[in-house]
Amino acid sequence: MPEGNITTLKNFTIVGFPGLHHNYYGLVSAVMFIVYMCILVGNGTFLTLFAWEKSLQKPMYYIIINLSVCDVLFSTTTIPKIITKYWFNDGSISFLGYFIQMHFVHYTGSVIAFVLGIMAFDRYIAVCNPLRYAIIVKDSTVFILCIIAWLLAVPCILVMVIRAYPLPYCSTNTIIHCYCDHVSITRLACTDRTPYGLAALISSMFVLLVPLVFILFSYGSIVKVDLRISTNQGWIKTLSTCSSQLIITALFFLPRCFNYFASFTGLMFSSDIQILVILLYSLVPPMINPFIYCIRTKEVKKALTKHLARTIQLKNFSFFNMQLLF
Numbered sequence: 001m002p003e004g005n006i007t008t009l010k011n012f013t014i015v016g017f018p019g020l021h022h023n024y025y026g027l028v029s030a031v032m033f034i035v036y037m038c039i040l041v042g043n044g045t046f047l048t049l050f051a052w053e054k055s056l057q058k059p060m061y062y063i064i065i066n067l068s069v070c071d072v073l074f075s076t077t078t079i080p081k082i083i084t085k086y087w088f089n090d091g092s093i094s095f096l097g098y099f100i101q102m103h104f105v106h107y108t109g110s111v112i113a114f115v116l117g118i119m120a121f122d123r124y125i126a127v128c129n130p131l132r133y134a135i136i137v138k139d140s141t142v143f144i145l146c147i148i149a150w151l152l153a154v155p156c157i158l159v160m161v162i163r164a165y166p167l168p169y170c171s172t173n174t175i176i177h178c179y180c181d182h183v184s185i186t187r188l189a190c191t192d193r194t195p196y197g198l199a200a201l202i203s204s205m206f207v208l209l210v211p212l213v214f215i216l217f218s219y220g221s222i223v224k225v226d227l228r229i230s231t232n233q234g235w236i237k238t239l240s241t242c243s244s245q246l247i248i249t250a251l252f253f254l255p256r257c258f259n260y261f262a263s264f265t266g267l268m269f270s271s272d273i274q275i276l277v278i279l280l281y282s283l284v285p286p287m288i289n290p291f292i293y294c295i296r297t298k299e300v301k302k303a304l305t306k307h308l309a310r311t312i313q314l315k316n317f318s319f320f321n322m323q324l325l326f
Contacts (some may be wrong), residue, residue: 012098012173014081014091014180019272029086035283036079042290043068046300053303059142060122061300064293066115066146067248071286074108077101078179079283085178093180099165102180107157110207114149116249117211118142120218123242127222156207160200167191176271178279212253219246244292248285255281 020028046068050056078101085091093101122142125133160182167189177184182200222242259277269277293300 011092011094012175012180012185014085014093014175014177016082016085016091016178017272017275018176019270025086025089029083032079032083032086035287036075036083039071039075039079039283039286042287043072045304046290046293049300049303053306055299056303059137059139060119062139062142062146063115063119063122066149067112067119067289070108070112070115071289073104074112075283075286077104077108082178098175098180098185099161102164102182102185103157103161105179105181106160107153110153110156111149112252113207113211114152115146116245116252117214118145118149119245120211120215120249121145123245124218124221127242128225153207156203159203163199164189176275178275179282208253208256212257215249215253244297247292248289251281251285251288 017028047065050061050065081091081093081101122137125136129136164182164186167186168191169185169188170190172188175184175188186200219242255277259274259281
């Protein structure tokens with residue numbers, strides 16, 4: 001494109017679902033608001049339980065805490081803008097704001113992938129080497145691994161952001177997406193995006209494939225150990241130990257793998273379907289992860305039940321005192 005046709009953009013417009021009729025904007029914004037509230041309440045409840053209940057202050061729950069923090073950060077970075085788009089018909093975002101949101105979108109996603117790898121490591125040691133679990137998986141070990149996860153994601157994402165930010169962008173500033181990502185912005189560049197797309201692809205594959213390969217190895221080893229267990233009780237115990245982690249991991253990786261596979265094979269969907277799939281794997285896991293912890297984890301369920309019972313007792317006591325006063 002000639003240099004004269006290149007303009008300096010001050011903002012972008014997030015379109016969201018391009019085929020969505022204006023009459024449904026209120027419904028979509030209401031759904032997004034409910035999803036956001038569920039994410040905040042669910043993860044906030046778990047974080048509060050973790051702070052109050054000493055029985056939850058164990059390596060496995062330290063890992064889940066990192067997952068909850070990432071879910072809240074990702075949702076807070078993206079959902080309010082989607083709600084603003086459909087509630088107030090304001091999809092505008094500044095040039096700098098776009099890249100800040102893009103950074104947090106990819107950064108939190110990368111940290112989640114690494115944290116899920118740490119979770120698989122925890123389950124691998126618990127099942128395959130249970131006698132040494134307390135020696136290997138200590139609070140300090142999990143703390144160091146989680147710090148590495150947060151730090152390791154920094155250069156991977158900065159490469160994408162730093163290379164995309166100075167590109168020359170054309171006058172078209174509409175983003176066919178519900179939040180800011182690397183692919184959507186580089187498509188607007190008035191230059192060959194292949195070198196920049198290749199670097200981003202390598203970074204994304206490292207972030208996704210390295211943890212995924214380790215996760216597959218870990219759970220494959222767990223299945224191998226399970227095959228040696230002859231009793232149904234042993235199978236049930238192992239399945240109970242790993243079921244929540246498997247559900248969380250599947251929700252994160254399977255839709256993403258499908259999305260990349262579809263793009264690689266040339267399987268095309270409408271923009272609305274693509275955005276819907278992306279939103280499902282971006283927003284559904286943060287919303288249901290806390291419920292998975294509570295339903296599938298006995299210690300969390302016990303702690304939640306205890307605090308709910310205590311809250312009810314305090315309310316009944318306060319009500320009884322009010323009756324005595326009057």
